[in-house]
Amino acid sequence: MSPLIEIKELSYTYPDGNLALENVSLDVEEGDCVGLIGPNGAGKSTLLLHLNGILPGQNHILIDGLEVTPDTIRQVREKVALVFQDPEHQLFMPSVYDDVAFGPINMGWSKDKVNWQVDLALQEVDMLPVKFRSSHHLSFGEKKRISLATVLSMKPKILALDEPSSNLDPKHRWELIDLLKNLNITKLIATHDLELVGILCNKVAILNRGRLKAFGPAAEILSNKDLLVSYDLAKQ
């Protein structure tokens, strides 16, 4: 069986000349939860942005057997859901409902289907009571949950999360971890939160200066202290 995500020798250079990714190859199977770890500027977020074609990379990425090209972008964006680090970027519509419905409406779904999926997604993140409120009235933890609902409503096959636990207080962080744990979906999580990776992920990839340095079972990589220390992910 072919992997759900197949990245082959992906390289990307930002317009300012910064080489963000260099020959990254990675396969993710259906049901996997992969933790992308690495120091700041390692290329974790850049890699996530390639998964649904926001950034065009050299060489190819296959999502569920579909190559990411301008022609397939619509199908790819239905399959891969991206949750950005700052919920203020994810929640740009005037109300929670509008934000959660934004993706399904763009998919061209019927009104009934959109409303059904919005309710379902908000129920999944336990935020249905705030459906008609404005996002800027919510707390940071609530905004993070709604951010997740904005992509769950699109029924994606892959969830790509950029720093999901950043800036959350311990209570909201644990709530988010529990929430993600119960989501039966393939996940890629770019984070510095190694505890979260240990709880949620079965595989871990270490990125450093745009290169994939290690990829394997989470237990194996997270217990290899020398490896973590060599990439500044743990203290000697």
Added chain:
Amino acid sequence: MKHHFADEYSQVNGILQKIDPRFKIIAALLFVILVNLTPLTKAFSLIFYAFILILCVLLTKVPPGRIVRKSLASLPLILIFALFSLFYHRSQPWFSLLILAKAYLSILAMILLISSTSFSYFLKALQKLKIPVILVMIFSFMYRYLFVITDELMSIRMAKDSRTVGGTAWFHTKVLANIIGVVFISSYERSERIYKAMLSRGFDGTIRTLDDFSLKNRDYIFGFSALSIFVLIKILEYSLR
């Protein structure tokens, strides 16, 4: 940080809050047009319009003090117009006072409309009333990020104040200019990230919305009542000479 949102009374259980926003927008616009088209020689009808506003305030349950406080922000602009009109109506200076009253009533009507209507419904209603979608989206983003940018500005100002003691007015002006520059650049970068978030959820340049307004009997009653009152005032205006 704590903000007073424009639509803070939209969730209050008032009668006007339940009216379809399209009817409210049309009624408010009609009100503003009629108030401003009132001949200066028929100033008494402005009293009727003021009574309509008082009735609407009661029906929306928005505290009158809040509306007046919000209206104060527009007073300097209205006063400037009224002062200019003094030169035009030099023989009858009280006309300027009437112009001031007309402008102030219009402002109060708009504040009442915005305070009692959820902003997202207000925007949807504008779209249904055939206001260009791109303009509605600009309003939407402006309202969504106005508070975010204000927060950012306040945080930077606090960081600046925590490292500043004394200093000349010129120094503070220069620092303020830098702060505005920083906020401008970060807003520009923020817009890039928001656009990426939109793209990732299937946005392809076409703005799509759901049609989820349905008219009820109370909307027709409101529309009919508003129209009748306006016609009645106009009839009174022309019959009382």
